[in-house]
Amino acid sequence: MPRETILVFDVNETLLDITTLEPLFARLFGDGDVMREWFAQLILYSQTMTLSGKYTPFGALGAGVLKMVAEIRGVAVDSTDLEEMKTLMGAMPAHADVAPALTMLREAGFRLVTLTNSAPAGSPTPLEKAGIADYFERHFSVDGVRQFKPAPQTYGQVAEALEGAPAHLCLVACHLWDTIGAQAAGCRAALVTRPGNALLPAEGVPVPDEVDSTLDGLARQMMAAFPA
Amino acid sequence: MPRETILVFDVNETLLDITTLEPLFARLFGDGDVMREWFAQLILYSQTMTLSGKYTPFGALGAGVLKMVAEIRGVAVDSTDLEEMKTLMGAMPAHADVAPALTMLREAGFRLVTLTNSAPAGSPTPLEKAGIADYFERHFSVDGVRQFKPAPQTYGQVAEALEGAPAHLCLVACHLWDTIGAQAAGCRAALVTRPGNALLPAEGVPVPDEVDSTLDGLARQMMAAFPA
Known part of the structure; x- marks a missing residue:
């Protein structure tokens, strides 16, 4: 039926x-809750891109937003960190x-x-x-x-x-x-x-x-x- | 010229x-940095409304987002708090x-x-x-x-x-x-x-x-x- x-x-x-991403944020920023800031900014910018007629795949945008949040907080993020994020998001x-x-x-x-x-x-x-x-x-x-x-x-x-x-x-x-x-x-x-x-x-x-x-x-x- | x-x-x-709003957030949430979370969510939802063909004036949306953030964080917000936010945003x-x-x-x-x-x-x-x-x-x-x-x-x-x-x-x-x-x-x-x-x-x-x-x-x- x-x-x-x-x-x-x-x-x-x-x-x-998605809370399994928190340890990465805890390691990078000393505060796992920064994951929430990253996710909110990722959604915000995904909407910005759509309103502006642009498109960057979500994973690449998420990596860029991680770099943006790191820049704002004065933290260095390297390719190993980005690779870890990709791995965590896929698992x-x-x-x-x-x-x-x-x-x-x-x-x-x-x-x-x-x-x-x-x-x-x-x-x-x-x-x-x-x-x-x-x-x-x-x-x-x-x-x-x-x-x-x-x-x-x-x-x-x-x-x-x-x-x-x-x-x-x-x-x-x-x-x-x-x-x-x-x-x-x-x-x-x-x-x-x-x-x-x-x-x-x-x-x-x-x-x-x-x-x-x-x-x-x-x-x-x-x-x-x-x-x- | x-x-x-x-x-x-x-x-x-x-x-x-906008950092002059921080004392309100510090009083309500014990952390003035929550202002940043509120502002990011406000922009996020303003974009959502536009993508969805809806419109609520920014001030009213900001008050609603404050209630949303308060609900998420298990904090009570009353009409006095909302009035204070309105006053602070206007000054x-x-x-x-x-x-x-x-x-x-x-x-x-x-x-x-x-x-x-x-x-x-x-x-x-x-x-x-x-x-x-x-x-x-x-x-x-x-x-x-x-x-x-x-x-x-x-x-x-x-x-x-x-x-x-x-x-x-x-x-x-x-x-x-x-x-x-x-x-x-x-x-x-x-x-x-x-x-x-x-x-x-x-x-x-x-x-x-x-x-x-x-x-x-x-x-x-x-x-x-x-x-x-």
Whole structure:
């Protein structure tokens, strides 16, 4: 009994645990929390590039932003450090709650795909290394449209490839900037508020259709929202 | 001897010192540096709104982002705190190097205007309160196009209003996301790397035409780049 709605999962931080990058930041900056500053600046600049009609693959942009943050903080970063970041980003483990939630959703008849800001990687991909690639029928990257989320075209390409209307997609992410974009593109959106993430309460800012602090709770809400 | 090039100054942090907000963040979060996290998230979400075709005035978005950062950090923020932020944002002083550089540039024959993400404010405006409003012949806000920088339309409206080509404008800012957008819109761009800001070295990321760590040095570079 397949459900009509297709769940589109964000990858970095939503499925894969980016906190495994913290030791690198702790070593470089004496403070693992600088990882959050780096990630916020990476998203900020990915959006800047898209608004400016430019594109640099997410990994290369992430390396550049690491150099930028290092420059701001007066810290030296060398090619060994950049190589370590690349290795860590390619080997992030899945959050503990991911496999159980995906199993539940697939057994409930949902179709599952991924959509990531990261460019496609050779096999084994980060999702394969994390052992969760097989839950999904397809994997999408913003690299296909050379624009970063939350540009409407990034979500639109998924709808087009799956021959469905955006209204049949539900984006699942732990970043509000991602759910805002998906909803603006005509999709439904569900937010899992992993640590470091929250709603942005301001007039005119779209609110996700479902919000939960755990992927298990969010999965149950989505199953209730889309009865078989 | 008026020079053809019109210098378009960003306001927040480029002209006005946002570090005067730090005591509020120190009081709320026990760490004044959280101001940087708030500001990065504010820019990130302003871009998200624009990419998603939405608009919430910068001040209201800034208040919402403060609540978001507070939620993430498990801190309570009440209406008094939000009122204090609004007051502080409306009363930021000019950086010490601003008046001398603007004087020098105006005496050299440059036309000067401002372009800010902030919505227009009633008189006295923040620039009037800081005592530097009169250096400029006009003040522009992204509110006119309901899109935030670095969307091309934000720079385009300035060129249109001044009946000049974008190529006759030079944006002056301390944020690379601003210079990237201006250059993509066909303007020239100059970056002053105030503390907390730096270049982003990655392939495909536009480099500003002039870069200096002081506004004085930047002004001299621009005077040399555009001989009278």
